[in-house]
Amino acid sequence: MDALVEFLKTYMWPLIFALVIVAVLPLLAGYVVLLERKVMADMQARLGPMRVGPHGLLQPIADALKLLIKEDIIPENADKLVFWCAPLISVTAAMVAYSALAFGPFFQIADLNIGLIFIVAVSSMGIFGIILGGWASNSHYSLLGALRSTAQMISYETAAGLALVGGALLAGSLSIRQIVEKQQTDGVWFIFCAPVGFFLYLVASIAETNRAPFDLPEAESELVAGYMTEYSGFRWAIYFLAEYANMIVVAGIATTLFLGGWMRPFAGVSWLNFLDFFPPLCFLAVAAYCFYRTPKQPEPIQSGVMALFGGLCLALAAAMALPFVPALAASKPGLHGAFWFLLKVTLYIYSFMWVRFTFPRFRFDQLMRLGWYFMIPLSIVNVLALGVFAILRMSGWSLWPAVALTSGGTLLIAILLVWNAQKKSPGPLAGMTEAEG
Amino acid sequence: MTPAQISQIAFYFFAALAILGAILMVTVRNVVHSAIFLVTSLLATAGIFLTLGAQFLFAVQVILYVGGIMVLFIFVIMLVNLDVALHQVQFNRQKWVALLLTIAMGGQLGLAIWFARTQGTLDIPTGRAGGLSPQNVEQFGLALFEKYALPFEIASVLLLVAMIGAVVMTKRRI
Numbered sequence: 089m090d091a092l093v094e095f096l097k098t099y100m101w102p103l104i105f106a107l108v109i110v111a112v113l114p115l116l117a118g119y120v121v122l123l124e125r126k127v128m129a130d131m132q133a134r135l136g137p138m139r140v141g142p143h144g145l146l147q148p149i150a151d152a153l154k155l156l157i158k159e160d161i162i163p164e165n166a167d168k169l170v171f172w173c174a175p176l177i178s179v180t181a182a183m184v185a186y187s188a189l190a191f192g193p194f195f196q197i198a199d200l201n202i203g204l205i206f207i208v209a210v211s212s213m214g215i216f217g218i219i220l221g222g223w224a225s226n227s228h229y230s231l232l233g234a235l236r237s238t239a240q241m242i243s244y245e246t247a248a249g250l251a252l253v254g255g256a257l258l259a260g261s262l263s264i265r266q267i268v269e270k271q272q273t274d275g276v277w278f279i280f281c282a283p284v285g286f287f288l289y290l291v292a293s294i295a296e297t298n299r300a301p302f303d304l305p306e307a308e309s310e311l312v313a314g315y316m317t318e319y320s321g322f323r324w325a326i327y328f329l330a331e332y333a334n335m336i337v338v339a340g341i342a343t344t345l346f347l348g349g350w351m352r353p354f355a356g357v358s359w360l361n362f363l364d365f366f367p368p369l370c371f372l373a374v375a376a377y378c379f380y381r382t383p384k385q386p387e388p389i390q391s392g393v394m395a396l397f398g399g400l401c402l403a404l405a406a407a408m409a410l411p412f413v414p415a416l417a418a419s420k421p422g423l424h425g426a427f428w429f430l431l432k433v434t435l436y437i438y439s440f441m442w443v444r445f446t447f448p449r450f451r452f453d454q455l456m457r458l459g460w461y462f463m464i465p466l467s468i469v470n471v472l473a474l475g476v477f478a479i480l481r482m483s484g485w486s487l488w489p490a491v492a493l494t495s496g497g498t499l500l501i502a503i504l505l506v507w508n509a510q511k512k513s514p515g516p517l518a519g520m521t522e523a524e525g
Numbered sequence: 526m527t528p529a530q531i532s533q534i535a536f537y538f539f540a541a542l543a544i545l546g547a548i549l550m551v552t553v554r555n556v557v558h559s560a561i562f563l564v565t566s567l568l569a570t571a572g573i574f575l576t577l578g579a580q581f582l583f584a585v586q587v588i589l590y591v592g593g594i595m596v597l598f599i600f601v602i603m604l605v606n607l608d609v610a611l612h613q614v615q616f617n618r619q620k621w622v623a624l625l626l627t628i629a630m631g632g633q634l635g636l637a638i639w640f641a642r643t644q645g646t647l648d649i650p651t652g653r654a655g656g657l658s659p660q661n662v663e664q665f666g667l668a669l670f671e672k673y674a675l676p677f678e679i680a681s682v683l684l685l686v687a688m689i690g691a692v693v694m695t696k697r698r699i
Contacts (some may be wrong), residue, residue, distance in 0.1 A: 170561070201661045205584040212592035216564065219599055223557060231603060238600045242593070262662055 102197045109186050109197075117332035118148030124441050131445045142385050142394040158321035163226055166318065170224035175323045178217025178330035182337060185211040189340045190264045192350045192425030203264040204256055204345070208249060211337055214330060215241050218298075218305070221327070222315035233314025236452065237305035241296060243459035248292035250467035254285040254474040255345040268349035275356045277348040281491055282474055284498045286346045288467050290439070293338035295459070297331065299440060301447040302455060339436040340429075347432045350425030364420075367427040368412075371405035461509055466502050473498045536576045543569035556602050564595050580661045 122137065122144065129136025137144030162171055188203040190196035200206050215238060222234020258278050259267040271277055279286045295302040306314035316327050343349060354360045378398030385391040408427060411420030450458070473494040480490040546566030553559050571586040669677050 167555075167557075170557070200580065202580045202584045205588065206580075209584045209587035209592060212588060215592070215596055216599075219596065219603075220557070220561070223599075223603055235600065235603060238596055242596060245592070 105195060105197045106187065110183065113183065113186070113333055113336075114152070114329055115148070116336070117329050118152060120332050120335070120437060121151070121328070122148050123437075124444075127438065127441045128445055131442075142381070142390045142397075145397060146393065152325065155325040156322055160321045160323065161318075163318050165226045167224040167226070170220050171318075172323075174217045174221030174224060175319070175326035175330065176217070177220065178214045179326050179333065181210055181212075181214035181217065182330045182333035185337045186333075188264060189337065190268065190344065190349065191340075191429050192422050193265070194422040195426055196264070199263055199265045202262050204252060204262045204267070204341070207337065207341060208252065211334060212241075212245060214334060217327070217330065218315050221319065225315075225318035227318050229312045229317045230315050233305045233311050233317065236311075237298060237315060240298070240302065240304065240455060240459075243456060244292045244295035244302075244463065247459065247463035247467045248289055248296055250464070250471055251285045251289040251292060252341070252345065254282055254467070254471050255289075257471065257474045257478055258282060259345070264344055264349075267344055268351065271348050272351055272355065276487060277346065277351075279346040281477065281487070282346070282470070283491075283495055284466070284502070285470050285474065286342070288463060288470060289342055289346070292463060292467075293342065294440060294443060295455075297334050297338060297440075299335070300444040301449050303449065304452055304455060335437055335440065336433060339433040339440075342436055343429060343432040347436070350421075350429040352424065352428050364411075364424065367424055368405045368408040371401045371408060375399075375401035375405060457509070462502075462505055465505060466498070469501045470498050532576045536573060539569045539572035539576065542566075543573065556605070557599065560595065560599050560602060563598075564591055567591050567595065578661070581665045 125147075126136045126144070137147040140146045140150045162168060185207045187197040188200050188206045190199070218237045219234045222230040222232075222237070225231075255278055256262055256267070258281055259270045261267060261270065298305050304314075305311075306316060311317070316324055319327060348355075352363055354363065375398045378394055378401060382391050382394045382398065385394055408423055410416045411423060477490050477494040480493070481487070543566045546562045546564075546569060550559050550562035550566060553562060567586065567590045571583045571591070574580075574583040574586060
């Protein structure tokens, strides 16, 4: 019994956090899907899902239910065991990555010394789910999707990793907590120190999560659905969950490393302290809008759901207002930290969607060309430039001249790279003729 | 359970998994399954690094071997026609050589354990009581770039030469 108490004392909070993440993540992923459909609809001047719940707010739950009770089809000549396991590998890899991610100064399962590379290492294993699923389906579309996915991930993981190395150079640590604390003591987010590095990571992370314009592994006009072609029902849903969980992971890494993690914007500027009121007011405004729309719903049940969402936002606003009670002031970093972190993650994911609905899909040779001729050389140059930046800062340069010098140099090399590529292959169709000849 | 006991259990779990994965890898006929078991074995080895407190080695093992090399392995395997490969004889009939090598290896291992037990020159691994060390990456970097700087640089140059060689061999026209 004593042993159990001792065990729980050490591992209680990590266990609770882990359970919360496993429980909340599918719901969160479902709502990210809804957000994506709504954003897409907005950008294409449509309404998007409107039927299930007010403004389609219950759509993710309906979708999940539908997928759960759908027939689970396994192709005749599939490798059954591998076919079963493949989605699980993907989703497990995506979820394990959360164990090192910090949602706030308190909400973190474990602050590892190797936090950053732990997340990269574990989430890079998710590709086994894709490649084995594509192979086990015993279908040409699936196999082609899996092969494309592998080639793409290997190419862009290098660029993403090198962009992260640049960030870690600035932080002088790989621990998630120390990276954020370094940005706090420096008083500047690393996106301002390393704008090129952030851009590289943004592009590489879009490619790594297989999203448009890099979504060749599941290009529906060429490959039906790529590696997921033969999957249906719940297993398909698990792949989807893994994809969206991975999106949140890369957004979390970018937020931690480049956007100041759980810090409030301008945390060091005292006359901007009124920004502390933003979290409760934000939820209050959403709650007020929900209540305003409640009587206008077409059916009483929809009104009820709308009021429920309003109440939920009101409760969240109350929770965010807790730190303003003097007795509970200690809860401020935890609550507001989580709010700012998730807000930044949401904005990063929004930028993903924005890119997705703005740019057309790349052709595969263009994708590889971009990865190997532009992203990887530039990310190596970026690491060198950030090393120079760190030395300049140590020898007493002030921030902006150092940033201008190093980022300017990196951009110059980027322009040279593009110019060189243009000279070699003028016009977007050059790759095609080259391949034919 | 104390942390030391937990890491001891973890060690035996990972060790068993690594050995099981290795055995299955060489006995299974399907090449893709074989690769999956190799991944299992490599991951279990990474887990053993973790129980020994070597976090950085764990991460490098996962990134390089599991995330890099094994993905490339499977990538190549998929391009091979598996139906043909399944019907080919995959095992060399060299029983006696294998037996001899096994005896030699087993003898070596047995001797090592015997010396360790009687003379105490080698510890049988038990769990680290202290858990993960807080400065692992820093210590690793210092050891690599200060104490073992020359061997490290030599190995780097060797890898660079190998890389350039690979590029030269695959490119028809430079």
